[in-house]
Amino acid sequence: MKPDFLKMALILGLLSCVGPFAIDMYLPAMPAMAEDFGVPAAMSQYTLISFFIAFGVCQLFYGPAADMFGRKRPLYFGLVLFLFASIGCALAPTIEWLIGMRFVQGVGAASVMSIPRAIIRDRYTGTEATRLMTTVMLVISISPMLAPLAGSLLMAPFGWPSVFYAVAAATVVSLLLIRFALPETLPAVNRVPLKLRAMFDAFNVLFRDSTFMGMTLIGGMGMASFFSFLSIAAFLYTDYYGLTPTQFSLAFALNALGFFVASQFAANLCERFGGVTVVKWAVTGFSLAAALNLMLNLAGIDDFVVLVVLLLIANAFLGLVVPTTMVLSLDDHGPIAGTAAALGGTMQMMLGAVAIGIVSAVFDGSPLTLVAAIATCGGIAALLFMVTLRQSAHSMAT
Template identity: 35%
Template structure:
């Protein structure tokens, strides 16, 4: 159930993806404007998570989730009748804002009950379900658009939202009981962000999944035009390539779920971040030299995108480790940075020409910044860095004026066995 919820934003993006060239043609707009219907969804999701996260700490997990998905249904139906590209972009921003509730709550529910390696393992398992979105959603979206045109994709998204509302209403328990909620209302609901913004290690770790998502979304917004227009693939062939790349992310996430039993999340990050940078540098070589043609480019992207499964879950777990008492706000900040960075960066693919070289260049830049953030803004590569990052020494004092007492908050990893 949590995997299905966390996958809703990805499904919203990926089902619509094969229709991008058709949307640009039918609405008489540019490639960059059509791509912004994707980026706008991410920007809306960034803002939505920042709003929904604190309210899930205040009112529990179920209510914000049910409201958010219900409004996603309404906006999806409005997207199906959008008269022009401007209206569609605006509605896609709202769609991202409201379905952000699904991703925030799914991660917060895990942090409500688990910490450390257990949380990393569960987040990696969550990636298995999220990874089904790129495997299945483009193919389903292409089939729906092929029969009923691209507007029918949004009707399908509304139906998916309806099914999720019914599942949550019937089966999802409330994992944040009243005695553990942040009870003050008004501006203090957002006070937790002040604490998070003062923690530079938290911000650095939260920024890393954002850069990873920027890599993925740069591929997502550029690949329909690269593979279909530049390399001549049919929509069906492109959907197959997209599914294979999605399988790479699923496989790496499951590898990570096994690795966290043998090595700490920080040690895994120290290896995988420079590896993804090295792999990304191969992409322009393949494009310029033409080695392997479309298969060479697809293979290079498979390797780069697959590394994301070894990065995002580990960075997220380390960042959340000291904020169990405000898991909704912390998860919202991580999610907002994730989709916000991706939403700002991914349009650069279209700005720089939308070709394979432009896509490769943006991906390289994201991987390089990711490595610099981990190396400079965290102690990951310093002596004793893993222990410092994952222990309490690197964390600031919580905002005790607005936090539950020790008996009411979730246990830390060190406290769990004794309690």
């Protein structure tokens, strides 16, 4: 593997960690925040929903901006905004203030969700792009494995605001990486002029592309299943199963392990069998593991080890689904890669926000809500794949 390839993967991975880090690191603190502010658990979950709404919608603006102004300037804007919002979260006097600052955080974090995908597309396509995407995923995987544990360790002596100060410090490091280590990958000659008509034309092309829409939504259902887990895991693991915040962090890291390990095989599997075939079998495996988890729970088997093992297996299949669908959705859209990545990211974040809202509203304290939500996401993903395959075959025939 070339040194430049590894360097790019490390930089983009660290930048892409900013958003997940802001989510994963404070998960163990959610029960404590609800208690400190004297609000119900559901109120603290609005801090996730507000973040994801902004995180999703604002990618629609960063993507075209990255196509118009280059990749680095929108990254600077987003991360500086994220930095100040993180400090605002740490100083929040009320839960309403925290929800508002989390929204602003999401506005800033959206920049490092879509633009790194466009940077990958600037440099690579096909198998090489998948390999870089999965290497970036390797770096991102550090966040769900280590961030909750780091958050719980900080929270014990310094309280939950320290989590947001740590996120602010990580943002400063990201800004330094962009300034001194990340090259501009979109030359001025290739930039799209600032025209609303051009942006809407690009959206029109993408909405009409069955492969882009199908692969984006398939990956989005994988995201929705994970966000469903994020929204209630801390309460389920600590209140229902009796885990401490540190034990929750370790269990959360184990859930991420399957995704992390499997994602490293995605590029080689795509090279050997093709991306569409990899998505087919990975979606099948994800949906079956999720369905089995639901059936066992309905049969009265409520065992923490069984729950975690089946979540581990389901997440392993998602480790193949997510990076492969990202690459397949962007492959045919090089000239508008920033806009395509932004639209795809927005759609996926919106699916995640909807999943959080539904799961939070119906959560009864037991694992049934979680396994039912993930099984539903798996079933929809399988259905979407069949529809996408049929539409793509029809398009090729005509």
